[in-house]
Amino acid sequence: MIAINHQWSLGAGPILAAVMGMIMHQFGWGAPACWTGTIAMLCVVWWIFEPIPIPATAIIPLAFFPLFGVLPQDKIAASFGNELILLMLGGFILSAAMERSGAHRRIALGLVNIIGGRSSRRIVFGFMVATAVLSMWISNTATVLMMLPIALAVIAQSLDKKLALPLLLAVAYSSSIGGLGTPIGTPPNLVFMQQYEKFTGNTVSFTQWMSWGLPVVLMFVPLAGLWLTRKLDYHGALVIPPAGDWRPEERRVLIVFGLTALAWVTRLEPFGGWSTWFNLKGANDAIVALVAVVALFLIPNGRGGKLIDWESAERVPWGILMLFAAGIAIAQAFVETGLSRAIGDHLTMLASLHPLIMIATIALIVTFLTETTSNTATTVLLMPILASAALGLGLDPSLLMVPAAMSASCAFMLPVATAPNAIVFSSGHITIANMVREGLALNCIGIVVITLVSYFLVV
Helix, strand or coil: CHHHHHHHHHHHHHHHHHHHHHHHHHCCCCHHHHHHHHHHHHHHHHHHHCCCCHHHHHHHHHHHHHHCCCCCHHHHHHHHCCHHHHHHHHHHHHHHHHHHHCHHHHHHHHHHHHHCCCEHHHHHHHHHHHHHHHHCCCCHHHHHHHHHHHHHHHHHHCCCCCCHHHHHHHHHHHHHHHCCCCCCCCHHHHHHHHHHHHHHCCCCCHHHHHHHHHHHHHHHHHHHHHHHCCCCCCECCCCCCCCCCCCHHHHHHHHHHHHHHHHHHHCCCCCCHHHHHCCCCCCCHHHHHHHHHHHHHHCECCCCCECCCHHHHCCCCHHHHHHHHHHHHHHHHHHHHCHHHHHHHHCHHHHHCCHHHHHHHHHHHHHHHCCCCCHHHHHHHHHHHHHHHHHHHCCCCHHHHHHHHHHCCCCCCCCCCCHHHHHHHCCCCCCHHHHHHHHHHHHHHHHHHHHHHHHHHCC
């Protein structure tokens, strides 16, 4: 069935793209706008059904926009060097150093031991807090890959036969939730920040995003835990694998990581931050990340090497960076051809709705849309549209863009929805029916939490 769908979409993509281009031409759009609509439609279809890898589809606008005169080559090249792409790259390498040293495992075990007690319910909450905290700073995929063997070891030692399902789902779901807490926690956060700056000229700081994301995490994790542990009643000793003795490389990586996080948080605040105190006007979060990366390549690990080597660094997900660059190029094309403004004008019908209803509708649509599509690709496509719609309605774009960006990371029903879901599903302890049932409730909880936080805290 999957192969048939891929074959269908491989041909349907160009056909639908051509139809889109012809319709736009009939309505009087110029060639650049028609080509933009055509290429965007092709990307939408192929990103949804994936007849070729998502990063490969992302190459299409990078190649064809200059070819057909939509954007000049220098603007395409600038999308690869965008500040937020460099920030993402730096974050990926920092994450790789954390994994290589094993420091992330020590943090996880420490948090689980602190929170987990002599009951299944508390051990699940301990894993959720540990996973959420880690996924705020390293990729959710890496976090789950690290937490899964620890969770399986606990399940094997536990006498509670009901522990496996809630514990494994807790690891997957809390990794996605935790990623909402910081800009580097998950790619959709950075997509929003880049597009918001493009449309408004205003920059969202690291701490400003955290002022929205952390409340969502702090509300969502306990609510998700209460739902997942509702049937657990076992009390008794649970065995947590030992972390072992501290190693020099663990301490050194944590010091670099801690200083980097501190530099991100204090760059602009308080009182203008260190970038103002030292008159470093060109400083940004990407530069902080890249300086930290250089430090990782220089600092010895205590075992004859450095805290990171190129073999570890080159395994970062380059495909995500390609997808992000394609999103920047598509958004730029929408703006320059006038498509964004036209879409915004047609969405002014939303003006009659209460902002709370608009936010809830967006959260609902995006949450369930990303059950079958890439969350990054979905965010890339939606951000320019939502920004244009908000401006057309006279609203700050963040009011519509923030809930969409957050909701894109909150797909909990299917194994294909996110990498964490797929990883825990591969353990063999979870059926699709289990994940759909538990995930549907988490989807609904997420919609409510994100809607309320966005309505009361954003703008």
